[in-house]
Amino acid sequence: MENLNNTAWIISCKSQESGYLVNGNMSVPNDPANRHYQDILDWINAGNLPTGPDIVEPDYVALRTGPDGYASTGEQLGMLADGTQAAHVEDVKTRFPKTITGGTTIGDVPQDVLDAAAAKLFSQQTYAYATAKARLDRYILSVGREEVIESQATGEKIYNEETFDVEDVMADVITQTAVEPLEATVEVTTYDPNDPEAAPTTETVTNPLIVADFAERAEAQATVDATPVDVVSLYNESI
Numbered sequence: 001m002e003n004l005n006n007t008a009w010i011i012s013c014k015s016q017e018s019g020y021l022v023n024g025n026m027s028v029p030n031d032p033a034n035r036h037y038q039d040i041l042d043w044i045n046a047g048n049l050p051t052g053p054d055i056v057e058p059d060y061v062a063l064r065t066g067p068d069g070y071a072s073t074g075e076q077l078g079m080l081a082d083g084t085q086a087a088h089v090e091d092v093k094t095r096f097p098k099t100i101t102g103g104t105t106i107g108d109v110p111q112d113v114l115d116a117a118a119a120k121l122f123s124q125q126t127y128a129y130a131t132a133k134a135r136l137d138r139y140i141l142s143v144g145r146e147e148v149i150e151s152q153a154t155g156e157k158i159y160n161e162e163t164f165d166v167e168d169v170m171a172d173v174i175t176q177t178a179v180e181p182l183e184a185t186v187e188v189t190t191y192d193p194n195d196p197e198a199a200p201t202t203e204t205v206t207n208p209l210i211v212a213d214f215a216e217r218a219e220a221q222a223t224v225d226a227t228p229v230d231v232v233s234l235y236n237e238s239i
Contacts, residue, residue: 007043013050015110020050032116044117045124052107059102064092122231129227129235132220141213144181149174182207 014021019029020040028036044050063069069092071079079085139145149172156169185204192198 007039007046007048010039010043010048013040013043013048015050015053015107015113017053020113030113038120040113041117041120044114045121050109050113052109055105055107057102057105058100060096060098060100062102063096063100069096125227125231126235128223129231132223132227133235135216135220136224139179140217141182142184142207142210144179145176147174147178148176182210184210 009023011023014024016027019027019031020037022028022036022040026036028034028040031037040050058066070076071088076085076088079088151170152173153168154171157166158169159165160167184207186207187202188205189200189202191200
């Protein structure tokens, strides 16, 4: 799977109206094409969670003087003339009492970024699984592989006088070439760089190519074993 070490630079992430504030000083837009936004998705997939946006609740003064509060001076002059201004003022004070002191609360993390992180992780897991499966499907170097011959149609037709049918002309085709297994061990000659006159030493070791092959296969198998069931199911449906 993709290395998520590029998220180490992220200490904190806070949702904002226009995107995200990272580490308290860096604005990142809510744009999938932005590389820092992609880092945020990886950071979430590494087990972190952004802080929700600040929700500012206005106090009674802001509410009374806002669009739902007191009417304009001109409108109130008209109310004075028809005797409704006192009732209007009392209504506003009742709707917005002095007990409304306002403040700031933390909202929920936007679901879209959580969904985007989940989709990215799913894609990464699918790619890693497919890559690992392809690696495991390759033959084992220490075993080699056998030649495979299949009978395939040549594209020509022939009339069968016994069945009175037109049949395909078949021919044997090698669909997989044979590969001999590698030698299990090899001899390695070592020279002493500090003593050019010293005789070289030779030792027999496990073939390094076989060692690397086993290590790669073990890593691929670990990836396959760790892949979630839903990822495996979708991959199997696509092939």
